[in-house]
């Protein structure tokens with residue numbers, strides 16, 4: 001893994017006792033947006049972090065940028081929708097780095113259209129990445145977590161998973177499904193010291209929402225009591241809390257981070 005110059009311990013200097021020292025974390029889709037902020041906060045908390053993106057150049061570049069402020073981070077190419085690749089890649093990484101203690105299922109895409117016009121391939125692409133990808137990653141890391149008798153599986157879902165949203169049947173179904181997956185993981189592995197929770201962001205300022213039309217963004221803004229889109233760091237703080245020992249007795253929950261948009 002990359003180390004900051006002059007800091008062979010791999011931990012950011014000057015911040016002792018940050019809670020996640022020695023934990024190995026996998027953050028899917030850490031190349032930008034929310035996943036990137038999560039990776040940064042996990043590094044600041046002392047975890048070693050592996051981020052993934054769909055191409056290796058992008059993932060490696062993002063990892064290099066992340067370690068500039070310290071810590072150990074690796075960027076690997078991994079398309080989470082490819083089930084066998086996920087199992088093999090995780091196996092290879094664990095052989096080299098040890099078992100993962102924290103999984104953040106963050107990788108996600110949208111392919112919006114109303115049901116009448118939505119293509120089968122758009123349904124499949126979104127479900128494969130946003131839902132099957134979370135199952136594939138959870139399955140890949142569970143055994144290692146069980147051996148440690150400690151694990152955190154945190155899935156980034158969405159406010160729309162509980163509300164529905166026009167033009168997003170595929171995305172909403174995937175996010176609602178990921179919350180169901182979370183509750184089942186929580187029940188199956190609670191006795192092994194593994195918690196599973198979801199963080200459901202409202203509207204966050206990233207590439208995903210920048211792609212929306214200005215009129216749609218303005219309409220949404222009117223529904224947010226805090227009168228702003230969230231920042232990726234707003235979501236990252238909630239994820240790092242759920243990854244910490246402070247959250248040891250919290251499992252099967254959905255933590256909403258939405259500026260009051262849904263209460």
Ligand SMILES: NC(=O)c1ccc[n+]([C@@H]2O[C@H](COP(=O)([O-])OP(=O)(O)OC[C@H]3O[C@@H](n4cnc5c(N)ncnc54)[C@H](OP(=O)(O)O)[C@@H]3O)[C@@H](O)[C@H]2O)c1
Nearest residue numbers: 029031032033034053054079080107108158203204206208
């Ligand atoms: N932004 C919001 O308002 C909002 C609200 C609620 C929930 N969310 C959720 O938050 C998560 C992150 O969203 P974001 O806004 O940060 O999105 P983003 O800026 O579009 O970033 C998406 C990330 O996912 C990665 N990714 C996409 N498909 C992948 C695949 N098949 N395998 C591996 N990585 C993949 C991308 O990496 P590469 O492009 O490098 O492959 C990128 O790092 C998503 O699950 C999204 O649904 C976002």
